[in-house]
Amino acid sequence: MQQTVNKQAIAAAFGRAARSYNxxxxxxxxxxERLLQHARPGIALQVLDAGCGTGWxxxxxRADGHRVTALDLSEKMLQQAxxxxxxxxxxxxxxxxxxxxxxxxxxxxxxxxxxxxSDLSQALRELRRVTxxxxxxxxxxxxxxxxxxxxxxxxxxxxxxxxNRFASLPVIEQAAAGMMLASYTLTLAFPDVxxxxxxxxxxxxxxxxxxxPDSMLSRRELQRLEQVWQRDARGCLxxxxxxxxxxxxx
Numbered sequence: 001m002q003q004t005v006n007k008q009a010i011a012a013a014f015g016r017a018a019r020s021y022n023x024x025x026x027x028x029x030x031x032x033e034r035l036l037q038h039a040r041p042g043i044a045l046q047v048l049d050a051g052c053g054t055g056w057x058x059x060x061x062r063a064d065g066h067r068v069t070a071l072d073l074s075e076k077m078l079q080q081a082x083x084x085x086x087x088x089x090x091x092x093x094x095x096x097x098x099x100x101x102x103x104x105x106x107x108x109x110x111x112x113x114x115x116x117x118s119d120l121s122q123a124l125r126e127l128r129r130v131t132x133x134x135x136x137x138x139x140x141x142x143x144x145x146x147x148x149x150x151x152x153x154x155x156x157x158x159x160x161x162x163x164n165r166f167a168s169l170p171v172i173e174q175a176a177a178g179m180m181l182a183s184y185t186l187t188l189a190f191p192d193v194x195x196x197x198x199x200x201x202x203x204x205x206x207x208x209x210x211x212x213p214d215s216m217l218s219r220r221e222l223q224r225l226e227q228v229w230q231r232d233a234r235g236c237l238x239x240x241x242x243x244x245x246x247x248x249x250x
Contacts, residue, residue, distance in 0.1 A: 025053070032140070035139075038246045046104070048069050048104070051072060051110050051113020052081055054077060056086075058081060059085075068087040068089070070089070102130065108128075120172065124137070137246070143183065149196075185239055190236045193226050193236050
C-alpha cells in the first residue's frame with residue numbers, strides 16, 4: 001500500500017505531542033505488551049526501536065540487558081527519549097530509508113509506527129534488511145475499521161471525520177507475505193468525548209495525510225457528540241483494529 005505522506009508534517013505533529021505523549025499513550029503500551037509476547041528469548045541483543053516515540057519500550061529492552069538504538073522521525077520525540085535515558089544510542093531517521101548497514105541488529109522492534117509510512121512494503125523490507133540472519137522483526141500497526149466511533153459520531157454532525165485511512169488486513173497480509181500476523185481489537189474508554197478526543201491529539205494521531213478539513217467543533221456540536229457517542233458502563237469508547245507481525249529473518 002502506498003499513500004502520499006508529508007514526513008515533515010508527521011514529525012511536527014508528533015513533536016507537538018512529545019511532552020504530553022506518555023499521558024495519553026495507553027494504546028501504545030497495551031499494543032506493545034501484546035507484541036512482546038511474540039519476542040523470542042535472547043541475551044544482550046542489539047535492538048532497534050524504530051519509531052521509538054518517547055522511548056517507553058526502548059527502556060524495557062534496555063532494562064532486560066539489551067543494547068538499544070532508538071530511532072524516530074521527530075527530533076522532539078528523540079529528545080524526550082534522551083531525557084528519559086531510554087536507549088544507548090539515538091538516531092533521527094525514516095523507517096523507509098533506515099540509516100544503518102545491512103544486518104546491523106539482532107532484533108528490530110516497531111510498535112505502532114509503520115502506519116505513518118508511505119509504503120508499508122518498503123518499511124518492512126528496510127526492517128528486514130538491517131536485521132541479522134537468525135534475528136527477528138516485530139511490528140504492529142493500525143488497520144481499516146479503527147476509530148469507527150469517531151466516524152459514526154461525525155456522521156451525526158453531517159461532517160467528514162478527521163481521520164486517516166488505514167490499510168486493510170488483506171493489504172497488510174500482501175505486504176507481509178510469509179510473516180506471522182495476529183489481528184485483534186483493542187477498545188479504550190474515556191469519561192467524556194473531550195477526553196477521548198484529547199487522547200488522539202495527545203499521541204500526535206490527529207495529523208491528516210490529506211490535509212486538515214475544518215475540524216473545529218462548536219459547543220453545540222460537542223454537546224451533540226456527547227449524546228450520540230458510542231459508550232458502555234466505562235464511558236466513551238475508542239476502538240482500534242490492530243495487527244501484530246513477526247518476521248523470522250533467515
